[in-house]
Amino acid sequence: MPAPGRFGAVICAMVTPFDDRGELDLDGAAHLARWLVDNGNDALVLTGTTGEAPVLSDDEKRQVWQAVREAVTVPVIAGTGTASTGHTVELTKAAADAGADAVLVVTPYYNRPSQAGIAAHFRAVAEASPLPVLAYDIPSRTGRPLMASTLLQLAREGVLAGVKDAAGSPSATAALVARAPAGFEVYSGDDSLTLPLLAVGAVGVISVASHWAGPEMSEMVAAFTKGDNEAARAMNARLVGSWEYEASDEAPNPVPTKVMLRSLGLPAGPCRPPMGPVPAGLEDRARHVWAALRDPGVHRR
Numbered sequence: 561m562p563a564p565g566r567f568g569a570v571i572c573a574m575v576t577p578f579d580d581r582g583e584l585d586l587d588g589a590a591h592l593a594r595w596l597v598d599n600g601n602d603a604l605v606l607t608g609t610t611g612e613a614p615v616l617s618d619d620e621k622r623q624v625w626q627a628v629r630e631a632v633t634v635p636v637i638a639g640t641g642t643a644s645t646g647h648t649v650e651l652t653k654a655a656a657d658a659g660a661d662a663v664l665v666v667t668p669y670y671n672r673p674s675q676a677g678i679a680a681h682f683r684a685v686a687e688a689s690p691l692p693v694l695a696y697d698i699p700s701r702t703g704r705p706l707m708a709s710t711l712l713q714l715a716r717e718g719v720l721a722g723v724k725d726a727a728g729s730p731s732a733t734a735a736l737v738a739r740a741p742a743g744f745e746v747y748s749g750d751d752s753l754t755l756p757l758l759a760v761g762a763v764g765v766i767s768v769a770s771h772w773a774g775p776e777m778s779e780m781v782a783a784f785t786k787g788d789n790e791a792a793r794a795m796n797a798r799l800v801g802s803w804e805y806e807a808s809d810e811a812p813n814p815v816p817t818k819v820m821l822r823s824l825g826l827p828a829g830p831c832r833p834p835m836g837p838v839p840a841g842l843e844d845r846a847r848h849v850w851a852a853l854r855d856p857g858v859h860r861r
Contacts, residue, residue: 565722565745565763566692567635567662568602569781572770573610575814575821576624578829584620588827590631595826597632600774602764604628605664608639609701610768610814615832618651625658641666641696645681649688656689664694664724664766669702675710682719692721698749699727708736715744724749724766730756737761751777752803755796758784769802771817772824773853798853805849810839820846 574596577588593604606628607613607621616624621638629636638655640663642648652663665685667678686693695714697706705727714720725733726749737746737760748757748765757765758781770777780795805820807813815835821828823846830836 564602564781564785565747567637567764569764569785570601570770570774570778571603571605571635571637571747571764571766572596572601572774573605573608573766573768574628575771575817575828576607576611576616576620577827578832580829582830582832584623585827585829586623586627588829589624590627592821592827593628593631596771596774597634600776600778601634601767601770602778603635603637603661604632605637605639605766606660608664608696609666609698610817611639612814612832612835613639615835618654621651622654622658625655625660629659635661637662637664637694639664639666639696640685641668643668643670645684648681648685652685652688652691652693656691660691662692662694662721663689664696666696666698667702667704667706669704672704675707678704678706679710679714682714683717686719693719694722694724694747695720696724696749697727698724708732708739711736712739715740720744722746722763725757725762726750728753730760733757733762734760751799751806755780755784755792758792768806768813768817769799772820772850773799773802776853801849801852805845811842816842816846819843820850823847823850 577585579585606624625638638660640648640651640655655663668681699705722745724747746762748754748762751767751769754765776799780792783791806816815831818828818831819842
């Protein structure tokens with residue numbers, strides 16, 4: 561069984577807390593980061609998709625990285641990817657200056673570069689700082705897949721330390737793991753596929769649901785790593801409600817997560833436009849998901 565990766569097994573893709581006016585809440589970010597670490601998360605990804613990176617200024621991203629870096633001792637992974645190679649390089653340098661331990665770089669989106677262009681993008685980012693680079697492959701959002709051949713080439717060159725895999729194909733992930741060089745790590749980028757991806761060689765998950773289900777997700781990964789497949793499957797079943805809750809067409813990520821955090825009395829605030837508004841009934845659903853996670857009998861009552 562694969563051991564947890566260099567950044568741990570459960571990594572939270574943390575929201576960016578705002579106040580009621582939609583301004584950055586740095587004290588809230590520090591408080592939430594500490595809470596997440598105390599509740600099952602081994603590391604944190606900041607200013608990614610769940611962190612509403614598209615609506616944050618570069619200066620706001622730097623402030624979040626610095627505030628959380630000062631608040632926790634676990635690895636901090638900064639989301640620095642943009643559609644522009646030059647912009648991504650500058651953000652990656654800034655993340656290194658802010659004390660980040662690694663960067664998560666999404667495949668350039670919207671402009672649909674070739675695989676050669678994507679490879680050149682990641683090489684430029686890796687050359688910009690000594691930080692390990694994790695690629696983020698999520699073609700449903702970027703419009704361009706990160707082909708296995710490109711990933712393997714970059715892994716063998718030492719450009720990439722790993723990948724957050726949200727491409728949705730466990731069979732493709734299995735082939736990637738089988739051919740990757742030693743030290744290249746695959747993290748599930750889709751909570752609902754974490755157990756299948758662990759089964760083919762992933763080392764952990766970069767998670768949304770670990771905002772509220774960190775202990776359970778950690779328990780599932782630990783059970784699988786110990787070879788207790790029955791316990792891992794049982795916990796996977798218990799977590800299905802959380803995965804169904806975390807995103808939908810009417811309430812896309814991170815709207816449900818911020819609703820859940822507010823219901824737990826944790827810093828979150830609203831999402832910035834264009835996300836939202838919160839659909840009717842989501843608060844009640846959050847409370848039910850939380851209750852069912854703590855008492856699996858709730859969903860049967």
